[in-house]
Amino acid sequence: MKDRKPLYLMTPALAWLTAFMVIPCLLILALAFFRRGLYGGIEYTFTLENLALVFDPLYAGIFLKSAAIAGLSALIAVIIGYAAAFAIAAAPSRRQPILLFFAVLPFWSNYLVRTYAWIVLLNREGLITGLARWLGYDAEMPRLLYTEGAVVVGLVYNYLPFVILACYAPLSRLNPEIAEASRDLGASSWTTFRRVVLPMTVPGIATGFVFVFVLSIGNFVTPALLGGGQFQMIGNLIYAQFLTANDWPFGAALSMVLIAIMMGLLTLQTFATERASGAKREES
Amino acid sequence: MASLANPRLMLAILAAVFAFLYVPISVLVALSFNDGGLPTAWTGFSTRWYGELLHNRDIMSAAFNTLVVAVVSTVLATILGSLLAIGVEIRRRKGRFLETIIFAPMIIPDIVLAIALLSFFSLLNVTMGLHTVILSHVVFNLAFVCSVVRARLKTFDWSIVEASTDLGASTPVTLVRIVLPVMLPAVIAGALLAFTLSVDEFIIAFFTAGAGRDSITLPMQIFAMIRFGVTPEINALATIVMAVSVIALTLSQRLNRGGLPGQ
Amino acid sequence: MTQPLLSLRNVQKHFGTVRAVDGLNLDIQENEFFALLGASGSGKTTLLRMLAGFEVPTGGEILLDGKDVSNVPPNRRPVNLMFQSYALFPHMTIAQNVAYGLEMEKCPKAEIKTRVGEMLEIIQLSHLAGRKPDQLSGGQRQRVALGRALIKRPRLLLLDEPLGALDKKLRGDMQLELKRLQHEFGITFIIVTHDQEEALVMADRVAILKDGTLLQCASPHDIYERPNSRYAADFIGVMNFMPAKVSNGRLLGAHGKPVTAQIPEGLHEGADVVVAIRPERLKVSAPQGDAAGSLPRGRVLATAYHGLDLQLHLETELCADPITVRLTAQEADQIALSQGDQLELGWDAKDTRVFAA
Incomplete structure (x- = not known):
């Protein structure tokens, strides 16, 4: 096959991506450097004000808060997800595909619906309160819904299947004889896990963490539904700039910072994967 | 891993994780059949909420819009994405830039793509509606189709393409008689995945559908219903939407034994 | 001497700075069973792919019946290749696989049917005509690949490590089978192999390649008994x-x-x-x-x-x-x-x- 042939196969799709992804994203990048017009329009003069505004304590605080919530969600999701992936990888090999399938299945049902399910559980008149009453807990229930905790639970719940998948991949590829060799050389189960298995599966952990963090920090549905507008995350802030505050340049600047954070993390993840690739070579 | 694992602990972990994953959605499904519709009191089995859905004009029109968007964007994305996948895989040199462009729609935060497209369409003075939602959905759908088809192509024995040429076939004949039939299961799996994603997609649709009531999609309708007063109908609607995704994904999985979508 | 079926005149193939094939001269006669023998990296596969038309020589001429075919695409050459992986079409039945080449020639339907039937008879797979390739054993697949290439009655049949995927016992049987088919069809076979025993047993003449050049070309007896270099002497036996x-x-x-x-x-x-x-x-x-x-x-x-x-x-x-x-x-x-x-x-x-x- 000559190198010319693939070009005409790729052209339609690449043209589409250029028109409806690359150009719009470049547009946003440009927009971030324009001034906001008096009545919400865009004034085409160059300014760095929008980017500066991102670092204004008010908005920087929202960034930090979003990062804290995203980081906490990612951490919890990785701990639960890794444990689940390990348990699946330890199951008899003929059962693993079906376990994995059911672990991932919820991921492919509607995101809004999954989030809504937690409203039903956490609501003041919801199932958890009902259950507590039924068990004889009569005191005032703490508020469950519309809290940061609810947002974290929602994010963990929504992205857990992906973390399981990401952690399972390196665990399942691990040659069991490597763990046995470590045991044979005198290491305990725990030491073997800590010194051998864990380092070799870092890429999966990194992928899972970065994925949950990136999707959480820019999330707008979960804070809106489970946070109940009690506090803002970056996603909500961007949303507001475009649909209510009508400050597109500032919204664009926020998006750019979001993208920058995401790219930085993806680079770190690639780095983590490459560092562990020495371990990978041993696998094969 | 079995040699390191305590079987009881592993079982406990699996039980806890699966309970965490499935209890919330199971509650939803159960409530959709609760006659009274309230989460705290079971008043008897009934399918009345499903019946109510059929009479809700807003929901029916949103469902129809979603179907239009999903079908059209899936067809477009399947054609574009499959060709792209074949093109990328037969290319010998792998360009990092090319890989980034193809990978980007899957990882770019929805909200960013949504506002980018909103700005793009409004600056061009394009009237927004279902057509702009379709144009936008094709962006990420084609990337997912491409990744599913590429995964299959990785295990594809390219020597059958050469064998076909060697036996006298021209390139178009080889594409139609050899490459396409062998790739068909993966292409259909990719299409089903795209369909599911499109049916479920909310944020991009929300930003690119414009203001008109007649371009509301089902996820937009669900969002509005959750936000402005929960009615019991939503449990039934949620159950149906989940069932559609799960069925499409299970089919996709069966066809594409190469791996889980998104892997 | 009559005109050779195939003549290589100073054939070269360079990939960047790597000289995979570096100035080969070789004549192969009609009806010969010829073996190209060499270690991996000797250029034997590159040479084979040039003969099939999948690579274009960097220099030199490939003459088939006296005509230069260097730039003729693979689908227009009276040369067929039996792939190392067999490259059977997984979605087609055995009969469809065998018929494919004739369909490409726009053969009449009736003729295709007869010829496919005959070919299945010859490769002893008539009873499996409706099976898919993945339902066959390695030896059966190999016979399908052979039949699929032979049915086109090429001037030249190229075989890339044809027995590599088979176990040792089956390999012995197939060596004899290949010789029989070659004799029956009267088609020139060029086999590429790294297995010296295979080359000595089957071929009329053997060429030893090293670093893209021809080291020795002779009958199996002469190759074994009168190697012309220390490398050839060491490589064989x-x-x-x-x-x-x-x-x-x-x-x-x-x-x-x-x-x-x-x-x-x-x-x-x-x-x-x-x-x-x-x-x-x-x-x-x-x-x-x-x-x-x-x-x-x-x-x-x-x-x-x-x-x-x-x-x-x-x-x-x-x-x-x-x-x-x-x-x-x-x-x-x-x-x-x-x-x-x-x-x-x-x-x-x-x-x-x-x-x-």
């Missing part, structure tokens, strides 16, 4: 090499005594050479008299029993590596052997080859 030096028209071995050998002309005084001899050409006998006898001696290091024959490994003064001797079962029975025994080694000068060191 087992060979003992003994270092020696030219001195007064004789060869002196490492032990300082004369070595029996056929001395080629043109060796100057003091030149370093190696004397090569096949294990089956060596004779051993129990030592006669004292150690100062004229024949070199060796001590048995190990014996290896192979059923048909017995291999001895002897430590000698002739070279650093042990000398391998092959005895027939009968010969072995006549001498009682055990590890550490001293033996006298002898051979005829005509059985040796001498190469520059």
Whole structure:
């Protein structure tokens, strides 16, 4: 096959991506450097004000808060997800595909619906309160819904299947004889896990963490539904700039910072994967 | 891993994780059949909420819009994405830039793509509606189709393409008689995945559908219903939407034994 | 001499700075069973792909029936390739696989049907015509691949490591089968292999390739008995090499005594050479008299029993590596052997080859 042939196969799709992804994203990048017009329009003069505004304590605080919530969600999701992936990888090999399938299945049902399910559980008149009453807990229930905790639970719940998948991949590829060799050389189960298995599966952990963090920090549905507008995350802030505050340049600047954070993390993840690739070579 | 694992602990972990994953959605499904519709009191089995859905004009029109968007964007994305996948895989040199462009729609935060497209369409003075939602959905759908088809192509024995040429076939004949039939299961799996994603997609649709009531999609309708007063109908609607995704994904999985979508 | 079916004239193929094929000249006659033998990286696969049309030569000419086909695409050449992986179409039945090539020629439907039927008969797979390739065994798949290529009645059939994927026993059967089919169809076969035994058993002529150049091209007998280089001698079969030096028209071995050998002309005084001899050409006998006898001696290091024959490994003064001797079962029975025994080694000068060191 000559190198010319693939070009005409790729052209339609690449043209589409250029028109409806690359150009719009470049547009946003440009927009971030324009001034906001008096009545919400865009004034085409160059300014760095929008980017500066991102670092204004008010908005920087929202960034930090979003990062804290995203980081906490990612951490919890990785701990639960890794444990689940390990348990699946330890199951008899003929059962693993079906376990994995059911672990991932919820991921492919509607995101809004999954989030809504937690409203039903956490609501003041919801199932958890009902259950507590039924068990004889009569005191005032703490508020469950519309809290940061609810947002974290929602994010963990929504992205857990992906973390399981990401952690399972390196665990399942691990040659069991490597763990046995470590045991044979005198290491305990725990030491073997800590010194051998864990380092070799870092890429999966990194992928899972970065994925949950990136999707959480820019999330707008979960804070809106489970946070109940009690506090803002970056996603909500961007949303507001475009649909209510009508400050597109500032919204664009926020998006750019979001993208920058995401790219930085993806680079770190690639780095983590490459560092562990020495371990990978041993696998094969 | 079995040699390191305590079987009881592993079982406990699996039980806890699966309970965490499935209890919330199971509650939803159960409530959709609760006659009274309230989460705290079971008043008897009934399918009345499903019946109510059929009479809700807003929901029916949103469902129809979603179907239009999903079908059209899936067809477009399947054609574009499959060709792209074949093109990328037969290319010998792998360009990092090319890989980034193809990978980007899957990882770019929805909200960013949504506002980018909103700005793009409004600056061009394009009237927004279902057509702009379709144009936008094709962006990420084609990337997912491409990744599913590429995964299959990785295990594809390219020597059958050469064998076909060697036996006298021209390139178009080889594409139609050899490459396409062998790739068909993966292409259909990719299409089903795209369909599911499109049916479920909310944020991009929300930003690119414009203001008109007649371009509301089902996820937009669900969002509005959750936000402005929960009615019991939503449990039934949620159950149906989940069932559609799960069925499409299970089919996709069966066809594409190469791996889980998104892997 | 008639016009050769295939002529290679200074054929070259460069990939960047790598010279995969570097100036090959070769004539192959109609009806020949020809083997291209070489280690991996010798350029044999690149050459095959140029003959099939999947690579365009960087230089030189490939003449088929006297016409240069270097730039003719693979689908327009009367040349077919049997792929190493067999490359059967997984979504088609056996019959559809075999018919494919004829359909490409726009053969009439009725003719395709007859010819496919005949071909399935020949490759003995008529009863499996409706199966898919993944329902066949390795040997059956190989026959489908062969039938699919043969049905087009090409001028030249190329076979890329055709037996590589089969187990040893099946390989023996298929070697005979391939020879039979080649004879029956009267089509020229070019087989590429790294397995010297396969090449020697099947081919009328064998070409040894090394680093993209032709080292030797001869009949299997001549390749084995009269290798023209140390590499060829080492590559084919087992060979003992003994270092020696030219001195007064004789060869002196490492032990300082004369070595029996056929001395080629043109060796100057003091030149370093190696004397090569096949294990089956060596004779051993129990030592006669004292150690100062004229024949070199060796001590048995190990014996290896192979059923048909017995291999001895002897430590000698002739070279650093042990000398391998092959005895027939009968010969072995006549001498009682055990590890550490001293033996006298002898051979005829005509059985040796001498190469520059």
